[in-house]
Amino acid sequence: MSATWTLSGFGDEIDDDPEVQLDVLAEVGASHIEVRSAWGVNVADFDDERTDRLRAVLDRRGFAASAVASPIGKVDVSLPVEHEVERLRRVIRVADGLDAPFIRVFSFYRADGLGHADVRDAVLERMRALADVATGAGVVLLHENEKGIYGDTPEHVLDLVESVASPALRLAWDNANFVQVGSRPFSDGWHLLREHVDYLQVKDALAADGRVVPAGEGDGELLETLTALRDAGYAGFASLEPHLSGAHELGGFSGPDAFRTAAAAFRGLTDRIGATLA
Template sequence: MSRFILSAFADEISAQLDRQMDVLEELDIHHIELRGIDGKNVADYTLDEIDGVFARMQARGFQTSAVGSPIGKVDIREPFEEHLEKFKHVLALAQRLHAPYIRLFSFFIPEGEQPQAYREEVLCRMQLLADAAKGSGVTLLHENERYIYGDVPERCVEILKSVQGGNLFATYDPANFVHCHVRNYPHAYEMMRPYVRYLHMKDAVYEENAARTLDMGFQNIGDVHRAPGEGEGQIAQVLRAFWESGYEGFLTLEPHLSADPAVDGPEQFRRAYGALMKVLDQIGAKAG
């Protein structure tokens, strides 16, 4: 039976974990994809510090749906050894958090150059990441994203087919396909469905001349994002297709409606949540 389990990039509510949990409790959401915690990226926490975060979450009944790491969100030309060590640290953090997944990316391609020129290096690095996670109990999830090698469905599938080990799957982000001028349904959905284990929920409109920003979070997002169902991501069609296919897993709200959670993060997050609930109601799906 299909099941959408709600989660959230709660740092879009507030920088502060306690405030994040306050708002999520109001909305009956009890999972968090951890990215920003008390103003610091999750990858920058020590193991002792993350134990404290985990204890605070447990005390209020929250679980980690995934670690929203910045791994792979670096220039493909940068040396890899230090980044691989950072990944191993993130892997240890995920284990301390009892997180089933780590979100990662397939490296930024230099502006103006052809992605295929870096194919072998990308696939080699992705395989090394998968190898490092082998036996950890944590599954890796490649997210489609602008400017990285796996930006369009064809190259996402290429990565997922090439990497061996059975522990690399896909996070599906409709808005990021919109940014790449890719039609989500049926094109991206049909190509990606066999590999998808996790859904990110944000919507957007295509902006041909959008600035190239290589940020690690959601700053400098511009005015291209919309609440779910209000952009060009074909959110209703995509969610209906996943629901009817028997998808069971996380549906993580990542609105990107505000670049400054300190100003209006809770309000914008509530608005995005309401829009998502409206879409789910329209297609006859439920989330909890």
């Protein structure tokens, strides 16, 4: 079997300057960029002028945005519902300005001592509110599984997406993040979540210490996952998010050389299964 996936990547993993970001993305064969920040400013803080400026750069270089990688939902669930709803409205303006079809979101942190059951109702209330705003705006939210939020393990992600039950809330799949919460991504998660996955974020991690490594060099079952995506007829984005030089609250960094290493590792896996990156 064969498949063609559209290669993208988190530009700010490379450099703060979008021109440098696009230089490296073009070098590794990407046609799209996932926008988390530019010129050192996170998308949640973009104004219309900065959005227009970035759009002009992308147009001039022949690139398009695969998604806006927002930090929506990376806050404590105790904040009022409107807190993230209003931030999402601003991010939607960015997505519209960049013609990005997807906006990445998260499902809220909780205070120490609280478990998933303690915050479930509050999380679902907020995620439904975000999905309703996205529906009205004609964009799709991609929930990213990540440690420390409600939707961390495959079981919690499934509860979230099935309970909200909105076509405006789909999943971005991240193998490394599942490893970091003690799950086996493919073995534990694929059969539960495959029908809800609309986007692939590419990174891998070691189960022993959670360290992020190039695709195929960790315990993220990348080869099995990619094979399953191919066999399922997946034809969407594959977005490089290497995190090879460090991570912080709003994302991670790799630098140009490590980003090239991550891209080569991923292409080695797609070559093995006959998937084409365009």
